[in-house]
Amino acid sequence: MDWIAAPDAWLSRLVLQRGLAVVYLVAFLAALREFRALAGERGLTPAPAFVRAVPFRHAPSVFQWRYSDRLFTAVAGLGAALAAAVAGGAADAVPLPVSMALWAVLWALYLSIVNIGQTWYGFGWESLLLEAGFLAIFLGNDTIAPPTVGLYLMIWLVFRVELGAGLIKWRGDPCWRRLTCLYHHHETQPMPGPLSWFFHHLPRPLHRVEAAANHVAQLIVPFALFAPQPVATWAAAVVMVTQLWLVASGNFAWLNWLTMILAVAAVDGALAARHLPLPAPPADQPDAPAWFTITVLAAAALVAVLSHRPVRNLLSPRQQMNRSYNSLHLVNTYGAFGSVTRQRMEIVLEGTDAPDPDEGARWREYAFHGKPGDVARLPRQFAPFHLRLDWMMWFAALAPHRPQPWLRALVQRLLAGDRATLRLLRVNPFPDHPPTHVRARLYRYRFTTWRERRETGRWWHRTPVGEHLPPTPRR
Structure with missing residues (x-):
């Protein structure tokens, strides 16, 4: 791929955008089910009191002007409907500016929910979805060839997710360095799954292999995501296999699924298209218009500037995990299980x-x-x-x-x-x-x-x- 456009990446973009839209759909449906009881007008931590106490610049949200449970239902319902439409291909059936607007509206609606969700929305995967959703605005649609810079912004995101998770473990609980954390983790993780009991009872040597493989997958493999093909594709495959292992062993909301989707940005789409029974690529994908290229480069410059603090955090011996440095949840820092509970x-x-x-x-x-x-x-x-x-x-x-x-x-x-x-x-x-x-x-x-x-x-x-x-x- 050249530095402007990557026509062979049409399949990677399609999977990435459609998968991201499905995650958006799940997130909006979860909000419709839970939010009013948790943070609605009569919720456990009422949003109206929160928006009165927190100014717009610290928590930008459409609900800063007015919150009501009825308005929340309308916002979350609109978000779910738009996400379902985009997952079905709506963003590829409209002109490029409209497609970008659809992604921007999805991002703004979910940002509005997260920023008033308080403790209920303090999870790292909320920020991950918002950051990925913002970057999706700059991937274009079927009317143009996928922008190379847009794909690399996604790769930069999954790189930080994986490396942040690996470093927080290596620097944190000594059991990660001793390869013994998984003696306890499957049993003490927040929400075990149906196979967690069986994972917990694997022989201890296999638990040590699990931990060692995790270090390789999160501390070494992420750098290969930036390598030439087919190395980057194999690195993405390792990320996906690792995340599938986590899916099988526990319940971590959409964190693992979204990480797998993001890793698709590093996959050689042309290679995958040749080996999978897929429809033909779009017939005509010209290079993007100049205004779109300038917009993508501006977004990349913004990400580069905002990456300063997350990179400093990655390099710091006092690394923090799952932190947003701005109220728009752009270019965050990620990580999990720097310590593992024993009971x-x-x-x-x-x-x-x-x-x-x-x-x-x-x-x-x-x-x-x-x-x-x-x-x-x-x-x-x-x-x-x-x-x-x-x-x-x-x-x-x-x-x-x-x-x-x-x-x-x-x-x-x-x-x-x-x-x-x-x-x-x-x-x-x-x-x-x-x-x-x-x-x-x-x-x-x-x-x-x-x-x-x-x-x-x-x-x-x-x-x-x-x-x-x-x-x-x-x-």
Whole structure:
């Protein structure tokens, strides 16, 4: 490919853009399901209070002018509809300026949600989706040949994702350097999947191989993404295989899927097109008009300037992970699991309808969709869908003696029988009337052994640790 256009990359651009649109669709659908209960007008951390306290320049959003749950539904619904249309090819069926506008609207709508989502939207993959969505504006559509600079901006993004994740591990918990972190990680990760129990019980030498392979894939292979073909394609393939391994072993929302999609930018599309049963490429893809080329180069210059702080962070011995340096979430820093917990603590919410929550009261558990609860229930696969409440329950258990304000608000919603909140749970043990008291208990969970699994049929063993929140009465 030359420095301006890469006609042979039509397939890479198609997969990248359509895949990104699907991730956008998942993100908007998750927002429609969760946001109002978590951060809506009556949410656990209400957005109206947040936008009153935070100025536009710190959290640019269409909701800075006015927030209402009805307006939020309209914004998220529009985003979902546009994402579905783009995933179906709408951006390739319109003139280039309109295509760019479609991608820009998707980015602006999701930015508006993330910037008022507070703690519920503080995950690294939210910024990753926004950064990738912004760069997609400058990839063009079927009316022009893919811009080489636009593709390299995507490669630069996936390079930082992979290298940041590798460096934070190597510099962080010593168990990564000793190759022993995976003795614990599959069991203690935020939301295990249906195969996590089996991954945890792999022989320890294989866990060490996993960790060593992870270091190679994240510390060495990313540099090969910039190499000439076919080396770059093989490097992208290693990234994809590594991410598929993570998909199989746990639930990390759309992080792994989006990383695989971004890696497609480094794939030799012409080589893939020759070996796969695919439709013919677009008949005529001329070079981009001058105004588009100038716009892409301007975007590249902006990324270069904004890359200063993320690069400094990558080189720093005090590296931070998953941080945005600007309110537009452009050119962020990424990384995960710089430390690995050795024990899994879980907060279990329980309610009773007894008038007095003494020792004779019968307590019944609330069940979540993704986070461990019932010891006999096999963990489910939810990624790329994001269960934010389940994830935040994991984080809350990391500080067992400091109950989060939003968790106290959650208890109050359960005591009120709030329907929006209860829809985020898998089981409401009080379908007819709210409980009189709700409490939060702390348990230590571990995967059962092979023998325990055969004898009891359970996937988990749990031991009570103590009280996280005392019984709270209904007001």
